[in-house]
Amino acid sequence: DAGVTQSPTHLIKTRGQHVTLRCSPISGHKSVSWYQQVLGQGPQFIFQYYEKEERGRGNFPDRFSARQFPNYSSELNVNALLLGDSALYLCASSSPGLAGGTQQWQYFGPGTRLTVT
Amino acid sequence: AQSVTQLDSQVPVFEEAPVELRCNYSSSVSVYLFWYVQYPNQGLQLLLKYLSGSTLVESINGFEAEFNKSQTSFHLRKPSVHISDTAEYFCAVSLMFSGGYNKLIFGAGTRLAVHP
Numbered sequence: 001d002a003g004v005t006q007s008p009t010h011l012i013k014t015r016g017q018h019v020t021l022r023c024s025p026i027s028g029h030k031s032v033s034w035y036q037q038v039l040g041q042g043p044q045f046i047f048q049y050y051e052k053e054e055r056g057r058g059n060f061p062d063r064f065s066a067r068q069f070p071n072y073s074s075e076l077n078v079n080a081l082l083l084g085d086s087a088l089y090l091c092a093s094s095s096p097g098l099a100g101g102t103q104q105w106q107y108f109g110p111g112t113r114l115t116v117t
Numbered sequence: 118a119q120s121v122t123q124l125d126s127q128v129p130v131f132e133e134a135p136v137e138l139r140c141n142y143s144s145s146v147s148v149y150l151f152w153y154v155q156y157p158n159q160g161l162q163l164l165l166k167y168l169s170g171s172t173l174v175e176s177i178n179g180f181e182a183e184f185n186k187s188q189t190s191f192h193l194r195k196p197s198v199h200i201s202d203t204a205e206y207f208c209a210v211s212l213m214f215s216g217g218y219n220k221l222i223f224g225a226g227t228r229l230a231v232h233p
Contacts, residue, residue, distance in 0.1 A: 004160075033220065042121075042207050042223030043161070048214075055218040090160055097217050104149040104168060104211045104219055108161040 002027070004109035006091050012115045013081050021076040021112045025093030031055075031102040032074040034066060037088040037111070049074055050102060078114075086116045119144045119212050123224035131232050132200055138193040138227045140208030149211040150191040151221070152182055156204045164206070167191065203231045 005024045013019050025032050031050040035043035045058040049068035063079045072093075078085055092106035124139040142148060149168050153161040165176040172184040182193045191208060208224045 006160075031218070035221075040225075042209075042225050043221070045220040045222070048218055048220060050218060055216065056214045056220055058220070092161075092221075102218055105151060105163055105166050106221060107163065108153070110160040 004091055004093050004107055006109040006112050008112060009110070010113045012117060014117055015081055015083060017081050018077065018079050019081060019114060021089050022073065023076070023091030023109060024073045026107055029093035029095045030072055031094045032068055032072065033092045033094070033106060034076045035090040035092065037090055039087070043090055046076070081116045083116050086114060088113050119210050119222050121208050121210050121222055121224035123208055123227050125227050126225065127228045127230065129230045129232060130198055133197045135196050136194065136198050136229065138206050138229065140191045140193065140224060142189055142191065142210045144210060150184060151209045151211070152180070152193050153207045153209060154204050155207065161207065198231050200231050200233060202229060204229060
């Protein structure tokens with residue numbers, strides 16, 4: 001089975017522009033989470049979606065938004081880009097938990113490298 | 118609040134030598150702990166996980182980690198490293214939301230550099 005896929009691989013945008021990143025989870029996984037990894041740091045949680053609903057949100061401004069589609073794929077949108085938004089954006093998926101919710105561990109895609117100039 | 122501290126930002130080691138990458142966490146509730154590995158220009162790969170049961174967990178490529186509740190640690194070890202183990206290693210803890218959902222909280226990472 002294919003792992004988590006993300007597109008595009010790389011992206012260069014100018015300050016003030018808008019960007020959309022896409023993610024497809026592992027087949028059978030219903031949850032998608034987004035993380036931001038700034039160079040030299042660990043990933044920081046942005047959102048988790050399950051069954052098309054937002055289940056958790058990290059400490060990011062409202063310029064960041066996301067959605068999940070009926071096929072469980074997801075988009076991350078960032079408006080009014082700032083230089084500080086330059087990072088590797090990681091998508092992760094997880095399968096349903098035995099007692100509801102999701103499993104504790106997540107599988108990551110290769111990421112989208114966003115550069116804001 | 119839960120947090121993860123990786124005590125070494127870089128660990129240089131010679132090939133075939135043993136290595137330990139240190140991780141400490143803070144949590145007042147049950148913990149689920151993970152080690153992820155990130156090779157250059159790639160995403161994160163799950164290396165091993167501790168959910169419950171035996172405090173020693175092993176991966177298929179020779180790494181092991183031991184959950185120590187009293188010391189709130191989850192150190193990663195390998196008795197003999199290879200050049201191919203050169204990568205960034207991240208320790209993570211799962212933080213639960215209501216409804217059984219969760220996010221991962223990561224440490225800052227440890228860069229393991231294996232030299233011939």
